[in-house]
Amino acid sequence: MRQLSQRVLAASESQTLSIAARAKQLAREGHDVISLAVGEPDFPTPECARRAAIAAIEEGKTRYTESSGILELRRAVAEKFRTENHLLLASEESVLISCGAKHSIMNALHAICNPGDRVIIIAPYWVSYPAMVTLAGAEPVVIPTSPADNFKLHPERLRDYFDDRLACVIINSPCNPTGVMYTRQELAALADVLAEHECYIISDEIYEKLTYTTRHVSIGSFEQVAHRTITVNGCSKAYAMTGWRIGFMTGPAHVIAQAAKVQSQDTSNPTSIAQYAALAALQHAATDVEHMRLCFEQRRKLLLDLFAAVPAVRALPPDGAFYVWLDIRLLLTEQRTTADIATELLERYYVATVPGEAFGMAGYLRLSFATSDEHIKRAVERVATFLESLNS
Numbered sequence: 001m002r003q004l005s006q007r008v009l010a011a012s013e014s015q016t017l018s019i020a021a022r023a024k025q026l027a028r029e030g031h032d033v034i035s036l037a038v039g040e041p042d043f044p045t046p047e048c049a050r051r052a053a054i055a056a057i058e059e060g061k062t063r064y065t066e067s068s069g070i071l072e073l074r075r076a077v078a079e080k081f082r083t084e085n086h087l088l089l090a091s092e093e094s095v096l097i098s099c100g101a102k103h104s105i106m107n108a109l110h111a112i113c114n115p116g117d118r119v120i121i122i123a124p125y126w127v128s129y130p131a132m133v134t135l136a137g138a139e140p141v142v143i144p145t146s147p148a149d150n151f152k153l154h155p156e157r158l159r160d161y162f163d164d165r166l167a168c169v170i171i172n173s174p175c176n177p178t179g180v181m182y183t184r185q186e187l188a189a190l191a192d193v194l195a196e197h198e199c200y201i202i203s204d205e206i207y208e209k210l211t212y213t214t215r216h217v218s219i220g221s222f223e224q225v226a227h228r229t230i231t232v233n234g235c236s237k238a239y240a241m242t243g244w245r246i247g248f249m250t251g252p253a254h255v256i257a258q259a260a261k262v263q264s265q266d267t268s269n270p271t272s273i274a275q276y277a278a279l280a281a282l283q284h285a286a287t288d289v290e291h292m293r294l295c296f297e298q299r300r301k302l303l304l305d306l307f308a309a310v311p312a313v314r315a316l317p318p319d320g321a322f323y324v325w326l327d328i329r330l331l332l333t334e335q336r337t338t339a340d341i342a343t344e345l346l347e348r349y350y351v352a353t354v355p356g357e358a359f360g361m362a363g364y365l366r367l368s369f370a371t372s373d374e375h376i377k378r379a380v381e382r383v384a385t386f387l388e389s390l391n392s
């Protein structure tokens with residue numbers, strides 16, 4: 001048989017999706033599964049977006065659009081990037097609308113990576129980054145962070161990786177899975193070091209609107225790296241629109257032009273109807289977003305308060321996103337790995353979580369609070385019962 005693509009064979013499958021599939025299977029078999037593994041808001045898409053989509057269908061806006069996205073949406077996104085994120089170079093020409101933020105990142109990587117290039121990923125990282133870099137033909141280079149640094153990268157550490165092969169550094173703030181955010185000062189320090197080396201920066205800001213402790217800042221707003229930063233965002237998390245598949249990015253015009261070329265030969269435009277829904281969300285959904293953010297803030301507090309009373313584990317208070325990074329290192333033994341604990345929690349206590357290995361760091365579980373208070377309370381009770389069983 002002829003060999004398949006080495007690039008594709010080398011890329012891993014999404015572990016979060018396989019856990020979600022197992023949780024669904026157990027639920028189908030009649031078990032009372034509580035999933036803290038989900039990566040999407042459990043809120044409805046804002047009404048303005050739903051109505052705009054229906055109107056788009058009825059008005060016949062159902063044909064191919066410009067491959068890079070409709071002009072009105074590119075304008076609205078450029079305006080958002082300029083006014084909210086201070087990305088002064090953003091314009092309708094330097095914005096590309098894609099089929100989700102994942103697609104935006106993939107297009108950007110295709111545009112900038114050559115075989116043998118390296119892309120820095122900071123661990124713990126979003127599950128898909130390493131595979132995406134591999135699929136783009138480059139080599140993922142993972143820099144681990146430590147709990148002592150609150151899982152943030154020390155800028156000086158980057159210097160060790162500066163060489164001709166370094167094509168790009170991916171920054172994700174707020175971070176999935178830790179919820180950690182870089183402050184303005186920390187980003188300024190990162191930007192200063194990155195300014196010393198000619199590489200691109202992909203800033204994944206998909207959780208920008210869901211923050212609790214500090215204001216979100218875009219690294220692309222720092223003058224020293226503005227001309228090399230590709231800023232990615234989208235509708236999935238902010239507007240509870242995961243299924244609509246709308247992501248967007250802005251960056252240097254020459255990079256966006258090549259990314260747009262990739263898209264034009266690959267998917268063409270994102271769904272026309274979803275683009276009109278996204279436009280309405282950007283223009284009219286601020287109140288819905290704030291409502292959702294406040295609900296997440298309350299659930300965050302609930303989950304943290306409940307875990308404060310559970311011995312042997314420690315929950316890291318997230319600055320943003322909707323995940324809690326639970327330190328379970330005290331529970332690990334030679335025989336019991338993080339993945340074993342997640343498997344046992346799911347198979348015996350019917351609580352779905354994602355083990356830290358999926359994010360490049362064992363010793364932790366990612367718990368999503370994109371679920372009801374009731375589920376959160378029952379899930380923590382079950383985790384506590386599981387922990388007691390380990391001691392007895």
Ligand SMILES: Cc1ncc(COP(=O)(O)O)c(C=O)c1O
Pocket residue numbers: 039099100101102103126172175176204206234235236237242245246247
């Ligand atoms: C950090 C991060 N970036 C990007 C994405 C992808 O977003 P989208 O659904 O818009 O492709 C996700 C989704 O989970 C994410 O957590």
